[in-house]
Amino acid sequence: MQEPQISPSEWEVMRVVWTSNPITSKEINTILNEKKDWKLATTKTLIGRLVKKGMLSAEPNGRKFEYSPAVSEEKSVEEATESLLKQVCSKKAGSTIQIMLENSTLSMSDLEALEDVIRQKKETAPLEVECGCIPGQCSCVH
Ligand SMILES: [Zn+2]
Structure with missing residues (x-):
């Protein structure tokens, strides 16, 4: 199943929950305060959306809810x-992918892992990649 798209703000919340869980909305907000000037209500809205999208699971604990990731x-x-x-x-x-590589700072071991992937890909790579676009969405000749 294709997971729903998540926004950049929602990614911020997910990263906190992936790092520590279970966690309350207040704890998430405290961690994110280091980088985002969000009110608790904003964080709670984002959490609510992520629960709705099936990205977070909510467990009641006393009067509070605790959140855990529902996806890795x-x-x-x-x-x-x-x-x-x-x-x-x-x-x-x-x-x-080349743009992503050029814009990333990569370690020696990252680059070695990439070289392995490239070496494997080269064994079966076609001379040219086929375009699967509908006419009018790219300038390849159909
Ligand atoms: Zn195309």
């Missing part, structure tokens, strides 16, 4: 990356 960070990051690549012509996937 790895899976969410993978799906966000996939959905970005689905937004461009498949012929542009390579240059899109």
Whole structure:
């Protein structure tokens, strides 16, 4: 099943909950105060949306609710990356990934892992990637 899209603000909340859980809305807000000037009500709104989207689960504990992730960070990051690549012509996937690489600070071990992936991909890579776009959504010749 395709997970629902989450906004940049919702990602901020998810990252806190992935790091420490179960956690209350007040604790989430305190952590995010370091970087965001959000009122508790704003954080609560974001949490409510994430619960509705099935990204967070809420458990009552006394008078408070405690939140835990309902999806893993790895899976969410993978799906966000996939959905970005689905937004461009498949012929542009390579240059899109190149931009991401150029804009990232990567460690030696990151680069070695990437080299392994590239080496494996090279064994079966086509000479040219096929465009799967509908006519009018990219300038490839149909
Ligand atoms: Zn295309």
